[in-house]
Amino acid sequence: MFKTILLAYDGSEHGKKAAHLARGLKEVHGARLFVVHAYEPVPDYLGEPLYQALLAQRLERAEEVLREALALVGEAEGEVLEGEAAEAILRAAEAHGADLIVMGTRGLGGLKGVFLGSQSQKVVAHAPCPVLLAR
Numbered sequence: 001m002f003k004t005i006l007l008a009y010d011g012s013e014h015g016k017k018a019a020h021l022a023r024g025l026k027e028v029h030g031a032r033l034f035v036v037h038a039y040e041p042v043p044d045y046l047g048e049p050l051y052q053a054l055l056a057q058r059l060e061r062a063e064e065v066l067r068e069a070l071a072l073v074g075e076a077e078g079e080v081l082e083g084e085a086a087e088a089i090l091r092a093a094e095a096h097g098a099d100l101i102v103m104g105t106r107g108l109g110g111l112k113g114v115f116l117g118s119q120s121q122k123v124v125a126h127a128p129c130p131v132l133l134a135r
Contacts, residue, residue: 002029006098007076008089008123009037009069014104018134019072022102025132026073033076034096037066038088086122094128101131 007022009015019035026033039062042055062080070078081088093101105120124131 002031002099004032004034004096004098004100005029006089006093006096006101007033007035007069007073008085008092008101008103009035009065010085010104010106011037011065011068012104012106014106014134015069016072016104018102018104018132019069021132021134023073025100025102026076031099033073034092034098035066035069035073035076035078036081036089036092037062037069037078038081038083038085040084041082085119086126089119089123090126090128098129100129101127103131103133105133105135 002025005022005025007019009019022033025031039058042051042058044051046054059080066078066080070076079092081092089101089103101123103120103123106118120133
């Protein structure tokens, strides 16, 4: 049924549950699994050398998170993406022709969540395919 599964991984406990689900679905369906991790862009106004230092730090952390995800899911392709998480996940799903997006839920809670919405809610609302959320 699923040929290409996109796992959006953030390193959270819900993200780890999503990774286990994605791995199982990959095996059951014989699907291709693509793992993404998005990090927030570094503001341009920081200037040099602060910009480069912070960018290197964020990239290093993002690569660590991606390696963790790949270790959890076994054989898979992976990519670190820059940008707001929901937008990056949606772009990746389109680019890779995902049949399914798997990700964890981590609501912002309180009023902030009501006004901004969580990343998972944004993905569910705009995804080109089904979305499986892990709690």
